[in-house]
Amino acid sequence: MMKDIKFLMGADCKKLILPICLSVLDSLLNSVMYGVMLLTLAALYDGSFSAAMVMRALLWLLGIFVLRCIFQGVAFTDAQCLGANASGKLRLRLGNHIRKLHLGYFNNHSIGRLNGVLTTDVTDYETIITHCLCDVVKVASFGILSVGFLFYIHPAFGLVTLVVCGLAVPVLFRSGKASGDSATRLKQAKSNVVTRLIEYISGIKTFRLYNLTGARFVKLDRDLKGLRDASTKSELSVLPLSLGFYIITAMLIPISIIFGGYLQMRGEITAAQFVLVMFVTVSLVDLLGVLSSLYPQIRSITKATENVREVLDETPFGYDPAVTKLDNFDIAYEDVHFSYNGKQEVLGGVSFTAKAGTTTALIGPSGSGKTTITSLLSRFWDVTGGRITIGGRDIREISPDLLASNMAIVFQDVYLLNDTIYNNIRIGKPDATEEEVYAAAKAACAHAFILAQPDGYQTMLSEGGGGLSGGEKQRISIARALLKDAPIVLLDETTSNLDADNEQEINRAFRKLMKHKTVLVIAHKLGTIRRADQILVLKDGKIYEEGNHETLLAQGGWYADVCREQEAAKTWQIS
Ligand SMILES: Nc1ncnc2c1ncn2[C@@H]1O[C@H](COP(=O)(O)OP(=O)(O)OP(=O)(O)O)[C@@H](O)[C@H]1O
Ligand SMILES: [Mg+2]
Incomplete structure (x- = not known):
């Protein structure tokens, strides 16, 4: 993803460091919050719990909350501005390139495709920067911190989490691939419809004259049905895999309860640690659920980059930049x-x-x-x-x-x-x-x-x-x-x-x-x-x-x- 973003953003890519760092800090603070809860719970169980301690914990949580609001707000705003700016620049770059291409490039087919690249593909890419990037960073950093934390509480928790995630990852990859494939088909279907609509609208006089409007314009009808089928298939092909991923990762909760109960009975972890493991596991499962919907989107940037690259790779007319003036017009x-x-x-x-x-x-x-x-x-x-x-x-x-x-x-x-x-x-x-x-x-x-x-x-x-x-x-x-x-x-x-x-x-x-x-x-x-x-x-x-x-x-x-x-x-x- 970063490679694609770098290709599309060029030197501006460095500007993403700020929202990425803020997202990591946000995850760190999220983990600190669990630390505060652990200390409070531990005090509750060992009898050292007091009103002053509750106050201290509350102040900590308030501080963390305020800082997280600031970090999230700045990261989100920054990513929004960067995304809009980057997609604007990319559209101008594409526009500037397209205008230098020979006219053979602009046949009916490429108009639909170009429309797809300039609208859908660039929008996909903008969404990655404005919405997905920070979320991916948060999921990844919180995931790493959580697994570290679980290992710290007891290696068994860490291992169980890794095994379950290891089982779920291939399903995630398959859902990403299915989504990428269906996105390609969907984009092709959209491009066909756009091409057909352009033909239909610009040739409406001829279509009316020869009574080819409505259902009699078979090609538009066929392409619209093609788009409907591609949209349905796209949803249906990804849904079982996303659901499968979610079910596997959700298994972490009952497994952790069983393991936690067993370890606590054996006295290897405290009750406070057990409760906190449950909190962390539930949060982790939630975040992995977010990942299952994010991953197909991330995969789509690869396809969008391919499409953008295809347009940018089209060789424009060459010329000698030293020739800046003409003074003889024979x-x-x-x-x-x-x-x-x-x-x-x-x-x-x-x-x-x-x-x-x-x-x-x-x-x-x-x-x-x-x-x-x-x-x-x-x-x-x-x-x-x-x-x-x-x-x-x-x-x-x-x-x-x-x-x-x-x-x-x-x-x-x-x-x-x-x-x-x-x-x-x-x-x-x-x-x-x-x-x-x-x-x-x-x-x-x-x-x-x-x-x-x-x-x-x-x-x-x-x-x-x-x-x-x-x-x-x-x-x-x-x-x-x-x-x-x-x-x-x-x-x-x-x-x-x-x-x-x-x-x-x-x-x-x-x-x-x-x-x-x-x-x-x-x-x-x-x-x-x-x-x-x-x-x-x-x-x-x-x-x-x-x-x-x-x-x-x-x-x-x-x-x-x-x-x-x-x-x-x-x-x-x-x-
Ligand atoms: N964009 C194009 N792609 C493929 N072939 C083309 C294209 N434009 C013109 N042709 C073909 O090139 C040939 C010459 O076309 P051109 O338009 O230069 O003729 P013309 O002398 O200007 O005709 P007219 O007097 O009808 O305008 C024709 O056989 C035409 O079919
Ligand atoms: Mg002519």
Whole structure:
């Protein structure tokens, strides 16, 4: 347990010394209390009992009681603060680590698992520090002192206690193992349910549309039943063993009575000693009962540590810490190969250069790899072959944070945070003034519709940006990108059916965003493509045609065909 706590707490582990020492002192005082009782009882039996002695014993007991209250209070408060602090730090450490992982890590499965690690596992670990650690120390130290005391009264008591405990310990270990195993199954079942619930809630529209809600969403139903069964099994598998442990340890009481009675009759112990042995044995049995419920919890920290370690062991993107600044924004893709999760190659040798301050348009059929190309530049993933450079420097040397600070990204699936519109825009530049935020919103043609919202810029958005139209969300994300004013801009133009006014406004906003920047744009509209300095036509993960609007038209390939079709579509009439 201490090894796991040390791994999770790091240097802060030393701070646990105080509550541990106080718990040992508390146990010592508990034992002293029994000593006082022994002296009093002995006096009662040998006739030296007096009122003054009772007073003295009472004062001793009062003193011990006050000191124990202080020790327990300080140890408990300290452990509470340390536990909350340690779990907070661990969650931040995990969060900081998770944010540096490649996007492949965040599939549906790992969301449920990550949720389990960040909530249940970290909470298990916090409980160990706040509740279990001091109790374990108390049980252990009082156990040792009690056995020592019993040996002192008569070796037979000590031996009997050791034998009974020796019989009970294997049962305790088995209950710990059963609890550990069922905890693993229970966590897996919980993780499945969380994953399924996330899928269910985020896809509720589809589920309703296809009437897959309620009992017809068989998978959620199955996972919920799985969780119920795992919970029941978890309780049932540990209960007989905990009970068995308790029954064996409780046998200490009748055994001690029989032994004590026998020894007293033989005159080997006094009546006072016999009574006190009974007190100590009853307390010891009680404490061992506490241990039977503590031990499975202690075992759970091992599993929690394994889960936390698994996340922390996931290798984040590497980079060269010496690279702290970028000053040249020429972008070059050199024979870039890429496959998601080692499967089929999605990019098969893409090479092109985009000079700083120019616009490169990526076009091509669906699934040709356009989004993949832009995702690689922002290091959502790392290339599997070749390299990408910015200003001649391989982007694998650049930290994801530095890259992100030099990049503004507007994608189709805009994600807005559960915050005010104002703060959602200000994410682009956290220290922006109010004027700068308004200016960015105006430039993104978003100012007017924001003012029309119930609370203007202070209107709260729900998670994901619910309550706004697709075009409105996109203009907020453009405002955010404009405010950031980063030298590299990655754009995925929207293809959704915006009305003509909305589309014109968004186009205007896009043009402002792209001015004087190095732009990679996944273009769907002829307007953008025509103005681009370079157009790359992608097909099956390779550059199929390359040039500008005029040269590609002259080539008469795929691009020329698409342009002809788009031009022809303009002349269509509904009659
Ligand atoms: N996260 C992912 N995991 C596995 N495969 C993926 C992933 N994202 C995309 N792919 C696959 O990679 C290929 C290229 O996808 P990409 O999204 O780059 O295409 P695209 O050109 O942007 O298409 P569209 O125009 O439809 O947006 C597709 O075959 C797609 O199935
Ligand atoms: Mg795409």
